[in-house]
Amino acid sequence: MIIKNIGELGRFGGMAVVIALFFALHISIGAKAIPLADVFSALIARDDTIFDHIVVWDLRMPRAVIAIVVGAALAVSGALMQGITRNPLADPGLLGLLAGASFAVVVAFGIWGSAIVPIMPLVAAGGALAAAGLVLWIATAAPGGARPLTLILAGAAISAFLGAVIAAVQLLDQENFDQLRVWLTGTISGHRMSYLGWCLPWLAVGFVAAFAMARQITSLAMGDDVAVGLGVNVVQVKIVSLIAVVTLTASAVTLSGPLGFIGLVIPHVVRLFVGTDYRFVVPYSALLGAAYLLFVDIVARVALAPVEISTGLVTSLLGAPFFVWLVRAKL
Known part of the structure; x- marks a missing residue:
């Protein structure tokens, strides 16, 4: 037990050092x-x-701090979704949550303008929850029920539809939506720490709920019947986990726009090193997600220097091949 604890402490310390180095490098460049x-x-x-x-x-420090928070939030959201649904392809982007949150923000911005900024996390949460419900309803109604493939197809359909609506709205009112154009591609540039202040309560709720449910999700990942036999309140775990996923995703979208594939890639990488125990998957996903987005944002700034590309484009370029490999390996 002592050796195991020392080993875990060493791994946590190693991840903390990596984050600190990427943090300093991110500020330096x-x-x-x-x-x-x-x-x-x-x-x-x-x-x-x-x-x-x-x-x-x-x-530079506000941008680096936001990269850490957003990376951790999306990675933990993906880990929770994969554990609850037992779907290795689950991810806030692939299942429509990012598109739903972005759509809600765009609609609210079109109606009330910048006055919605202080309540953007709430608006994004509502959009993410609505999109998740719609994807689940479509997948459940399909032949065979809500299987991994039907969930992904329903999520892709909803994301494409909402993306088309967002594009149409922007074309109809280019002047008012011009400031959202870069945000919709996924970026953490140009933000102030006040944005993070508005999201902190939501982030706190999400992370606390995620860490509180980690042990039960390990049981749930083995099947609802097994979890019930182990004394887990399945309905309560799913509701609390959904709250965590929605609040974390909404906060991430508020701070950075839709950044895809982080919630898909990071939990799978973490499981290669720590196994399937969510008491370790959740915290390590947070740490690796933070380090990963710091690294990705550095790449976005230096790849075509002096021109800076959107961080969301880099996450997609890196995540899409992993998604293809995962589909071939798991389905």
């Missing part, structure tokens, strides 16, 4: 490169008379 020594100096003792310190604190 940009239109104006800042040496790592100056980054550490700025983080330890801010001096507003030094321009690099202002850049670090006011521009």
Whole structure:
């Protein structure tokens, strides 16, 4: 037991070091490169008379912090969805939650404008929940019921439909929706820490619920009958997990727009190292998701420098091949 605890502590420590290194590198890279020594100096003792310190604190650190939060939120959402549905292809993007959240934000923005910003997490949560319900209803009504393949097909159909509606709305009112154009491709640039402040309560609810349900989800992943036999309240676990998935996904969409494939890729990578026990899958997914999105955002900034591409495009380019491999391996 002592050896196992030491091993887990070492793995957690290793992941924390990786995140810290990516965090420092993320802040260092940009239109104006800042040496790592100056980054550490700025983080330890801010001096507003030094321009690099202002850049670090006011521009680059908020982006890095948001990358950590969004990466962790989407990865944990994917892990929960895969455990609850026992569907290896489950992911907030593939099952329509990202599209539903984005659609709700676009519609609300079109009606009320920037006044919705403080309640964007709530608006996005409503859209994600509605889309998830619609996907489940369509998949359940299909021949054979809500199997992994029917869920993916229903999610793809709903995502495509909502994406088309969003595009049509933008074309009809290009001036008002221009500021959402980049956000809809998935990006964490240009955000202030105030956005994170509006999302913190929702993120707290989501992460607390996810960690609280981790042990029960391990039992649930073996089947509802097995879980009931082990004393798990299946309905309660599914409801609480759904709350966690919706709140985390809504917060991530609010902060970054729709970033696909993170919730699909990260939990599968985590299981290669820690197995199927969700007491470890959930926290390691959070850590690896944070490190992964920091890395992806660095790539988005340097791949075509000095031009910066949307982070969502990079997550799709990296995630799509993994999704194809997973479909071939699992279906």
